[in-house]
């Protein structure tokens with residue numbers, strides 16, 4: 481039970497519309513001092529818009545915001561920050577070439593009596609702040625030497641030193657591995673001790689149960705309710721988020737594809753190096769197989785995907801696709817062999833923000849659906865509507881610019897692009913990142929259907945549960961090498977963790 485603490489933030493009746501989208505329809509959010517408050521809901525429910533209104537990035541159409549007892553109307557993030565509200569961005573906008581200390585005190589450095597920056601004092605203060613959070617790092621190093629997780633922790637520590645009262649994490653953990661998430665959780669516990677509140681948005685519900693006291697649920701812009709986490713089990717929480725009974729989602733399991741016993745390999749790597757991370761990778765992928773790649777961040781999984789997709793060149797070793805030796809020079813070579821990649825970094829690698837959803841999704845099949853240079857719009861609409869329906873992509877229509885979709889819905893579009901290209905091999909790099917629980921199951925069901933149609937899937941995921949549910953076989957990657965393999969009967973979360981850590985102990 482959470483004891484009643486003083487109210488820090490009270491957002492009441494918040495409304496916000498965009499053209500064709502009623503994003504928030506009277507939403508309340510009440511956060512108490514020092515509590516970790518989860519904000520949950522499906523993709524497109526309105527979580528990020530609510531946060532953007534709170535931090536002054538968007539203006540509300542109606543409703544009131546009271547922060548620390550005063551009615552507030554922030555018109556810019558700087559104002560919200562000055563009042564003590566600090567968002568921690570997932571994609572950090574740090575100046576990567578500057579040192580850690582410089583980043584922490586940008587524009588705010590300690591000056592000496594001549595008005596010059598006193599680097600010794602600035603560095604010392606930066607070090608002191610980080611040590612308070614048990615972060616023992618050399619603050620004179622460039623910030624780019626830190627992992628994304630560490631950069632986030634530095635940002636949090638800095639925020640706290642500036643009299644922050646409320647920290648906002650909108651999917652801050654989505655690109656972190658288990659170990660990094662654990663460190664972030666430690667930092668959040670320290671914030672709690674300092675009576676700093678956190679609004680915590682995540683699609684990994686385990687995290688809600690690990691760290692949050694209360695949870696506010698939104699659905700399609702409606703306020704569903706605010707609950708004590710201890711009194712709402714996972715099934716009940718998901719049911720509130722999706723507005724129906726969630727048993728089918730929670731009990732989802734892959735059916736084993738017995739044909740695999742006799743299946744033949746469609747693609748194989750033999751002792752492949754890429755002159756970079758990969759140090760002699762060998763494995764074979766069978767027709768209709770879902771093959772999981774497990775390993776820590778930086779183990780080489782994404783590099784393997786790059787080689788398979790012709791994004792990285794093979795330096796030594798051999799790649800065979802459909803019984804012929806291949807040397808891909810560009811992505812087009814892989815596409816010609818019907819290999820498709822849905823990349824991990826969708827913002828950087830996959831999205832064309834100023835193009836519509838339909839053009840983003842169908843771009844790789846435009847030739848196929850065009851005649852004499854004209855796109856067959858009817859065919860295009862059929863395809864795109866099928867995927868909007870199947871993946872529940874939330875949008876007023878298919879002509880909406882993709883940049884106006886919520887994060888998770890953009891991700892669904894990238895998956896749809898891969899699927900509609902009719903691949904023989906599809907590589908999914910973190911396919912469910914940022915995707916809500918219901919849509920996750922839809923994607924997992926789709927993966928299963930693909931395998932049934934004899935399409936081969938390479939799945940990279942740091943969510944072990946997903947590897948267990950979806951894969952016929954899992955190979956363990958460590959420092960650019962395949963160091964273990966688990967057959968269908970052997971795949972469990974424990975066995976994967978064991979094999980990854982065993983590999984590290986060697």
Ligand SMILES: Nc1ncnc2c1ncn2[C@@H]1O[C@H](COP(=O)(O)OP(=O)(O)OP(=O)(O)O)[C@@H](O)[C@H]1O
Nearest residue numbers: 498503523524525526527528529884885886887888
């Ligand atoms: N600038 C904008 N113009 C038009 N529509 C927008 C804009 N920003 C957000 N929306 C729409 O508002 C709705 C809520 O989006 P929001 O980003 O808050 O969802 P979310 O709950 O954060 O979802 P996710 O879990 O996918 O991040 C969505 O339908 C989205 O497409």
Ligand SMILES: [Mg+2]
Nearest residue numbers: 527528886887
């Ligand atoms: Mg969002």
